[in-house]
Amino acid sequence: MLTHRPSRPARRLIAAGASVAALALTLTACSSGDSGSGSSKTQDANEKITLTVATFNNFGYTDELLASYTKTHPNVTVKQEIAATSDDAKANFTTKLAAGGAGLADVQAVDVDWMPTVLQYEDKFTDLSDDAVKDRWLDWKTKQATAPDGKLLGYGTDIGPEAICYRADLFKKYGLPSEPDKVAELLGGKDASWDKYFQVGEDFVKKSGGKVAWYDSPDGTYQAMVGQLANPYENSDGTPKDLATNADIKALFEKVATESKDKGLSAHHQEWQTDWTASFQKNAFATMACPPWMTASIESNSGGVKGWNIANVFPGGGGNWGGSFLVVPAAGKHTAAAKEFAAWLTAPEQQLSAYKQANNYPSQVEAEKDPAVADSKNDFFNNAPVGQIFADRAAAVTVTPFKGPNYFTINKAVTDALVAYDVQGKGTVESNWNAAVDAYKALGLG
Amino acid sequence: MTALTTAPTPPRVGPPEKRRRRVGFSQRLSRWDVKVSPYLYVSPFFIIFAITGLFPLLYTGWVSMHKWTLIGGDAGYTGFDNFTAIFQQGEFWLSLRNTFMIFLLSSVPQVIIAIVLAAILNQNIRAKTFWRMGVLIPYIVAPVAVGLIFGQLFADQYGVINTALSAIGLPKIGWHSNTFASWTAIATMVNFRWIGYNTLIFLAAMQAVPADLYEAAVIDGAGRMRQFFSITLPQIRSTIIFVVITSTIGGLQIFDEPRTFDTYGTGGPSHQWETTTMYLWNLGWGPQQNLGRAAAVAWLLFVVIVIFALINYFVSSRISTSDARRGTSKQSRGRRGSTDRKGATR
Numbered sequence: 001m002l003t004h005r006p007s008r009p010a011r012r013l014i015a016a017g018a019s020v021a022a023l024a025l026t027l028t029a030c031s032s033g034d035s036g037s038g039s040s041k042t043q044d045a046n047e048k049i050t051l052t053v054a055t056f057n058n059f060g061y062t063d064e065l066l067a068s069y070t071k072t073h074p075n076v077t078v079k080q081e082i083a084a085t086s087d088d089a090k091a092n093f094t095t096k097l098a099a100g101g102a103g104l105a106d107v108q109a110v111d112v113d114w115m116p117t118v119l120q121y122e123d124k125f126t127d128l129s130d131d132a133v134k135d136r137w138l139d140w141k142t143k144q145a146t147a148p149d150g151k152l153l154g155y156g157t158d159i160g161p162e163a164i165c166y167r168a169d170l171f172k173k174y175g176l177p178s179e180p181d182k183v184a185e186l187l188g189g190k191d192a193s194w195d196k197y198f199q200v201g202e203d204f205v206k207k208s209g210g211k212v213a214w215y216d217s218p219d220g221t222y223q224a225m226v227g228q229l230a231n232p233y234e235n236s237d238g239t240p241k242d243l244a245t246n247a248d249i250k251a252l253f254e255k256v257a258t259e260s261k262d263k264g265l266s267a268h269h270q271e272w273q274t275d276w277t278a279s280f281q282k283n284a285f286a287t288m289a290c291p292p293w294m295t296a297s298i299e300s301n302s303g304g305v306k307g308w309n310i311a312n313v314f315p316g317g318g319g320n321w322g323g324s325f326l327v328v329p330a331a332g333k334h335t336a337a338a339k340e341f342a343a344w345l346t347a348p349e350q351q352l353s354a355y356k357q358a359n360n361y362p363s364q365v366e367a368e369k370d371p372a373v374a375d376s377k378n379d380f381f382n383n384a385p386v387g388q389i390f391a392d393r394a395a396a397v398t399v400t401p402f403k404g405p406n407y408f409t410i411n412k413a414v415t416d417a418l419v420a421y422d423v424q425g426k427g428t429v430e431s432n433w434n435a436a437v438d439a440y441k442a443l444g445l446g
Numbered sequence: 447m448t449a450l451t452t453a454p455t456p457p458r459v460g461p462p463e464k465r466r467r468r469v470g471f472s473q474r475l476s477r478w479d480v481k482v483s484p485y486l487y488v489s490p491f492f493i494i495f496a497i498t499g500l501f502p503l504l505y506t507g508w509v510s511m512h513k514w515t516l517i518g519g520d521a522g523y524t525g526f527d528n529f530t531a532i533f534q535q536g537e538f539w540l541s542l543r544n545t546f547m548i549f550l551l552s553s554v555p556q557v558i559i560a561i562v563l564a565a566i567l568n569q570n571i572r573a574k575t576f577w578r579m580g581v582l583i584p585y586i587v588a589p590v591a592v593g594l595i596f597g598q599l600f601a602d603q604y605g606v607i608n609t610a611l612s613a614i615g616l617p618k619i620g621w622h623s624n625t626f627a628s629w630t631a632i633a634t635m636v637n638f639r640w641i642g643y644n645t646l647i648f649l650a651a652m653q654a655v656p657a658d659l660y661e662a663a664v665i666d667g668a669g670r671m672r673q674f675f676s677i678t679l680p681q682i683r684s685t686i687i688f689v690v691i692t693s694t695i696g697g698l699q700i701f702d703e704p705r706t707f708d709t710y711g712t713g714g715p716s717h718q719w720e721t722t723t724m725y726l727w728n729l730g731w732g733p734q735q736n737l738g739r740a741a742a743v744a745w746l747l748f749v750v751i752v753i754f755a756l757i758n759y760f761v762s763s764r765i766s767t768s769d770a771r772r773g774t775s776k777q778s779r780g781r782r783g784s785t786d787r788k789g790a791t792r
Contacts, residue, residue, distance in 0.1 A: 091731065098516045117735075121517050272709040273622075274597045278604040408733035416715035424623030426716060435716070442535050443734065 046075050049334050051341050054081045054105035056089035059157065059324070060354030061345070069344060076337060086111050097124060101331025106338040107345070110154060112144055112323045116403050118154065119147050126328040126335045127151040133343055140400045141363040145325050154325030155346040158360035160291030161393035162224060162319040165298060168382065169307030170286045174207040176200075180384065184313035194225060194255070197315040201265045204286060213267035213285040218260040218422040219415045220271045224289040225252050226411070227319045227401055233411065234404040243410060243440035250433065253414060257429045260422040270419050277301050289314070291321040292361035292390050299380045310384040318396030323363060361390050368394065406445060413439035503748070510741035516730060528742035538743065540717045541725040542750070544629065548704070548721065549697030551633035552640075557689060560641050561682075564648035565674055578649065581642035592635055593706020600631045600707075622708060628719040635703040640696075644689050651685035652678060687762040694758060698751050699723055722747050 055061060059082075066078040083089035093110070094117065096103045101124055110118055118125055129152040137156045145154035164187065168178040177186055188196040201214030215221050226232050229248060234240050243249065260266035267285040269276040279285065280301035290298065290310070298308060326342040328335055344350065348367035354360055355373055367373055368391050376387035417436035420426045427435070510528050513521040532538050567578055584592075599606045600621040608618040621631050659677050668676065679686075701723040705711040712728055713720020720728070722743065730740030 094516060117517065274601040275603045282604065419715040424715065442537060444531060
């Protein structure tokens, strides 16, 4: 033991030095990787590579579908990472983007709600414009993913054109026409307006003796209405409009607030809350704005309740709610191969198979015309011809609301005030509007 | 170790000069060993602390002085603008109020109930291990699952509790719309999760209380209650202080329970149950993505926690010194007496 003694501190020093070096290495390893550039990094076309595609909920991309890409591209293996909810996926997406893009999948699914972030940091994404895919999507879908300078940052997957879902049994019970065509006519057909919708609602609530509300929630209804304004909260150059003097929004707010609470048209729920989910089983309301993906939520929440149907009509023209894109982060190793793969995955054929899998209504013009979509029916909604209905609803969409970087903060300020008034019964219409304006001022947007 | 390292190296064969040099070098090494190696032994903690504790703390301070977005990063030095902006936000003060009230509503009943439960479990009951493990079950349920379960219980219109209330003719409680009710509901979730854990800590402390104290008390005719208040509580005082301090820190950083209290997790439309950590999260990772302001809130929360820790420290040291003073004064008096006596005899 004694003979080894002199070397002990030295060994310790070396060990300590090694551990410090290891830590330093780990730290530098963490910080490297944000040196991504937009250029293609695939040198050899036959190089064996693995592409990852990150999705959430259910995009309808089966393992067989992804494996079939390897058949035509033998050098590419595709892996899918699925997040349980879009919130999880969004947190993962923004956090990794904030870290310089390290760890993002080669192809990343992005909800239309996060597109403002993508557009704001367009340098972090690959420009996907390509003449081969130029007219693949509906115009307004392409517009949602196009940066001001004309770059196409995302390939559309599905869309959410809204129709009116209604309870035919409750309509019948309280003396309203219950056939889809008649209901569409009742709400104004082609000239359907929100005024008409609220007016019929007041009639319905009166006939039901106040037992059944007209729609589920103030925020869902407001969401549908605000989606029809071209510049709800911001000017097209991205500067926010002062909420205090935003007459359009104030009018919408007052309309929805008074109709929901004072006239009793809403079931006083906030969307996605526990009460809202439970209310589907309680005959609490008769109609709601529904994009294709909502039909799945209605079906799963309603468990056992029969009588839902879909009317091919939407107040105020068309409206879109939700839908997603595939983007290619610039930090990826194989951006060119990823772009090619994203183009393949959003081609009409693949999107058709996704529609069959997950009811995600395709955004591709070709796919919508395909009999597999156009002739499809939904048996839960009394065999409603959903393919036809949503194609008509998609065609009716004329306005793409401008959603800049501050859309969601301002929108939250207004919906919070609506919920506080109608769902939680606080204050007056005016005091809640003032609360929304105060919340806007606190953002310090100037 | 010191003895070993300073032990003289046994002389070896070889030229005298060379031997002297070798001895000198090894002595120098030994001196380094004595002086440096203790620091090396404790260094891993400090290195890790510097990386995971000190650096984030200082870096957060650096970020809080800048306009800083989550994805865009640094956008210029702004001095204390973020802090002044935070101070002007009603939402920040509401979040402090909510944090403090939820902390009071959870920590106080939590500690009291845990002590009572521990006292019961400390008795000679049947199936002891079963009950002791039973109280820990809520702790191993994932917080998000707790959120889901309590979401069903505390729903405003169709929740289990409100359904039961209206069945017996009582008015429904607005668990989400009424501010105080929302605090109570969240405090219930916190208590559900932590009472069992604290009970076990108290139980361990109670089992360390010497049995002869109780025996003496029984002989003196003390009843159960008297034993509990005069022996058990004073004996587990330091454990109580520990639990109070840890639950204070946990209470001020409360996040999971209020976040899972509704589907959106942003603290209610009028910020009824938005705590300070949720406010921080909403600022930095919500749609605003304002990391600069979030960092400022983090620092302010740090200051608040330090203030609370100081109050805790002050109060608890008062308690322990008053305890110790009584003890030491008796001892010193005794010692003084004995030395006096010794002096007298001398």
